[in-house]
Amino acid sequence: MYEASRICRCVICHDHGDRDDYDAADQGVIGNVNEFGWSVTGVAADEQGPGWSYTIGRWHSRGEPELAMFGLDLRVMQSCLNTLGQREGLADGQSQDDVVKGYPLQLRTVEPGWFKAFFGQAIWFYRQPPIPFLEVVWPDRDGAFPWETGSLTQPHLWLPPAEHAPGVWTQDVPGELITREP
Structure with a gap:
C-alpha cells in the first residue's frame, strides 16, 4: 500500500533548508535514528487526556512501518515500542505475545487521516505523509481488545476518523481537531 512512496524524503536523507532551526528534541530524534535505527517520541498525559x-x-x-501505542504509562509504552522496534516484518493483524508478560498485543494499520492529530514530529521528520504506521493495541485485564468491547481507553486508529466514536481521542487533539460527521 505504501511501497510506491518508499523514496525517503526525511530530514536525514534530504536537506530541506532548515537544518539550522532544529532544536534539541529534533537533534535527539536524528541522533537516535542514526545510532539505533529509530527513536521513540512520547506525548505525556495531561488534563486533556491520556x-x-x-x-x-x-x-x-x-522500510518498516512506524509503531504507535496509546493510553498506558509513558515508560511502559516506550519500553514496548523499543522492544517491537527491533523486530522486522511487523504487519497488520499480527499478535505479539512476548512483549508484555501475560498479555498479547495486536498490530493494526493506522488510517492516514489520523497522522496530523497524533504524529506531528514524524511528519516533521519525514516531510511526506502518509508514512505507514501500525497501532500497537493492548487488551484489557480480561484479555478483550477494544474492537470486542467498544472501549475507548485507546483510540481506534484503524478506523477512518469520521467512523471513530466521539471521545477523548477525537477532541482537542494536539495538531488538529477531529470531528465526527453527523
Missing part, C-alpha cells in the same frame, strides 16, 4: 508514544525512523532505516 498520553501516547510512537516511533520515528523505522521507515527510514528499514
